[in-house]
Amino acid sequence: MFESITTQSLAEMLGAEMLGPPDIELTDLAGIDEAGPGSVTFIRSAVYAKRWAKSEASAAIVTRSLDIPGHDPATRTLLLVDDADQSLVALLNQLAKVAAPPPPPKGVHPSAIIDPTATIDPTAAIGPLCIVGEHAVIGADAVLHARVTIGRHTTIGPRTVMHPNVVVYHHCIIGSDCLFHAQVSIGADGFGFIPHPSGTGLVKVPHLGNVVIGDHVEVGAGACIDRGKFASTTIGQGTKIDNLVQIGHNVKVGAHAVLCGQVGLGGSTVVGNGAMLGGQVGVQDNKRIGDGARIGGKSGVMQHIPPGESWFGTPARPANIAFRSYRTNDRVAKTVRDLKERVEALEAQLAARAEADNTTPAEPQPTGNPDTATS
Numbered sequence: 039m040f041e042s043i044t045t046q047s048l049a050e051m052l053g054a055e056m057l058g059p060p061d062i063e064l065t066d067l068a069g070i071d072e073a074g075p076g077s078v079t080f081i082r083s084a085v086y087a088k089r090w091a092k093s094e095a096s097a098a099i100v101t102r103s104l105d106i107p108g109h110d111p112a113t114r115t116l117l118l119v120d121d122a123d124q125s126l127v128a129l130l131n132q133l134a135k136v137a138a139p140p141p142p143p144k145g146v147h148p149s150a151i152i153d154p155t156a157t158i159d160p161t162a163a164i165g166p167l168c169i170v171g172e173h174a175v176i177g178a179d180a181v182l183h184a185r186v187t188i189g190r191h192t193t194i195g196p197r198t199v200m201h202p203n204v205v206v207y208h209h210c211i212i213g214s215d216c217l218f219h220a221q222v223s224i225g226a227d228g229f230g231f232i233p234h235p236s237g238t239g240l241v242k243v244p245h246l247g248n249v250v251i252g253d254h255v256e257v258g259a260g261a262c263i264d265r266g267k268f269a270s271t272t273i274g275q276g277t278k279i280d281n282l283v284q285i286g287h288n289v290k291v292g293a294h295a296v297l298c299g300q301v302g303l304g305g306s307t308v309v310g311n312g313a314m315l316g317g318q319v320g321v322q323d324n325k326r327i328g329d330g331a332r333i334g335g336k337s338g339v340m341q342h343i344p345p346g347e348s349w350f351g352t353p354a355r356p357a358n359i360a361f362r363s364y365r366t367n368d369r370v371a372k373t374v375r376d377l378k379e380r381v382e383a384l385e386a387q388l389a390a391r392a393e394a395d396n397t398t399p400a401e402p403q404p405t406g407n408p409d410t411a412t413s
Contacts, residue, residue, distance in 0.1 A: 040065065040133050045097050045115040048078065051132065052099065052125045058115030062096050067129070070095060081106065082122040099125050141181045141199070142166075153190070165202075177214065189225065195253065207265065213253035213275065221260045225249045228264040228271075228287025228305055243267065245287055252276070252293065258283065267305075274311065286323065298335070310345060334360075 046060035066077040070086050073079045073095035080099040081087050091108025097115040101122040109116060119125040142165035146152055150164045153172040162180045171190035178196040186200045189207045195214035204218045207225030230243030247266025252275030259281045265271055266288040274293035284302045292311035301315045304323030313327050316335030328345030338352035351360040
């Protein structure tokens with residue numbers, strides 16, 4: 039839901055060409071199948087274009103090159119743009135500015151605990167119950183919402199925003215214009231243990247490195263990025279990390295990579311620039327994923343992946359090989375099912391025949407010696 043806006047005003051906001059009435063009141067944004075009267079939806083492909091005639095939406099943001107069958111310009115409005123996805127993002131950004139809760143006011147909240155040696159830019163906003171450790175640096179216009187903890191000797195870049203309960207451990211470096219959602223953990227120890235000399239139990243391996251995150255990085259709620267053992271775990275500029283992602287010690291993630299929900303990267307993994315990992319992808323430690331590589335959801339990566347290739351499966355293989363293997367497995371499974379049905383049918387026929395043989399009365403046998411004549 040949002041404040042009422044006319045189709046004319048929305049067209050001006052998006053620089054769109056209108057096909058339909060300019061004065062329709064819009065109060066909601068929804069998917070094409072869920073939209074009702076007063077809703078604006080968006081159409082990015084021919085598949086969605088075919089659904090427009092049955093949709094109850096009052097208006098649609100449409101990629102200009104698409105044909106929209108069944109549109110009645112007397113009753114509903116199409117807003118033609120070069121790219122419906124890009125225009126939708128622009129609209130959502132406008133709505134987000136209105137809907138988002140206001141940040142804490144600039145300055146330090148009275149309940150925050152700030153070490154005297156910390157440096158806080160006067161334009162930064164430090165919310166309630168935040169903790170900023172010794173010699174930490176908080177940059178200009180940075181925003182720390184409630185209960186954020188910043189460790190000693192850690193630097194937070196300008197305009198970076200941290201939502202409630204983010205924890206950044208000691209000696210980490212965070213770039214500018216980053217966004218961290220609730221419960222993110224940056225700089226915890228990596229998972230490192232060796233067997234105890236006695237042969238029982240485990241010895242913890244100390245982690246003396248840190249985490250270095252570039253500019254314009256977004257990290258989703260509950261994600262964890264571990265510090266390096268004796269070097270840095272690094273995240274390149276512009277990379278986007280989804281909720282509940284686990285990044286192990288000494289991992290190197292390049293620029294503009296995408297890690298979807300519940301991805302797990304083993305220690306010392308290298309992820310190249312622009313690589314994309316689908317949800318729940320798991321990568322074995324010390325593996326390299328090349329620039330621009332794509333890995334399908336729930337894949338298990340157990341070897342290096344060359345740049346630009348698409349891989350899928352567990353263990354992950356090149357996508358064309360993986361899908362061919364799956365098709366072969368489907369055919370084999372179908373053949374096995376067919377053979378099983380044929381065997382069961384034959385068994386049923388044999389059982390029926392045996393039952394028929396057992397229930398047929400036996401023919402009477404002649405008595406006496408047929409060669410002996412009687413008088």
